[in-house]
Amino acid sequence: MKVFIVSFVILTVALATEFDVSGSISCDSKKKWCYTVELLESDYLDNDYMNHSTKCVEPGTESYQESYHINGTQKDDGLWDYYFEIFVDFSHNCTGIQESFYHEVAIVPITEKYVT
Numbered sequence: 001m002k003v004f005i006v007s008f009v010i011l012t013v014a015l016a017t018e019f020d021v022s023g024s025i026s027c028d029s030k031k032k033w034c035y036t037v038e039l040l041e042s043d044y045l046d047n048d049y050m051n052h053s054t055k056c057v058e059p060g061t062e063s064y065q066e067s068y069h070i071n072g073t074q075k076d077d078g079l080w081d082y083y084f085e086i087f088v089d090f091s092h093n094c095t096g097i098q099e100s101f102y103h104e105v106a107i108v109p110i111t112e113k114y115v116t
């Protein structure tokens with residue numbers, strides 16, 4: 001049986017415009033599989049791409065837990081509303097076909113000051 005699970009996501013926000021997301025995903029696959037994680041900020045106009053990370057997992061990996069770490073910076077383009085909506089977009093071929101899904105990480109009010 002093949003499963004694909006995002007087990008946890010942690011968002012760290014520094015200076016209100018820097019985002020750092022880490023977590024782990026798992027896939028019970030006997031074959032090599034690859035995944036791409038994209039960090040996005042969504043507003044009502046469109047999705048702003050921040051950064052992405054691609055990794056492949058070789059067969060025979062002991063742990064099915066793959067941890068990822070991605071960060072990015074959001075530029076001030078003056079179009080923001082009052083919130084950042086942070087998404088990660090996973091694309092993987094764990095199940096043998098290319099699949100993708102969104103995962104909302106957090107909605108961050110811009111007016112709040114985050115300090116790490």
Ligand SMILES: *[C@@H]1O[C@H](CO)[C@@H](O)[C@H](O)[C@H]1NC(C)=O
Binds near residue numbers: 018020071072073
């Ligand atoms: C992103 O993460 C890398 C590796 O951990 C680090 O070197 C870099 O400074 C980080 N960038 C930002 C914008 O946080």
Ligand SMILES: *[C@@H]1O[C@H](CO)[C@@H](O)[C@H](O)[C@H]1NC(C)=O
Binds near residue numbers: 051052073
């Ligand atoms: C994208 O991620 C890499 C690796 O973590 C990091 O070094 C780089 O600074 C990031 N790029 C941006 C635009 O934040």
Ligand SMILES: *[C@@H]1O[C@H](CO)[C@@H](O)[C@H](O)[C@H]1NC(C)=O
Binds near residue numbers: 031034097
């Ligand atoms: C996933 O994609 C990689 C790179 O294209 C390929 O080597 C691998 O065999 C694929 N895995 C599966 C399960 O389809």
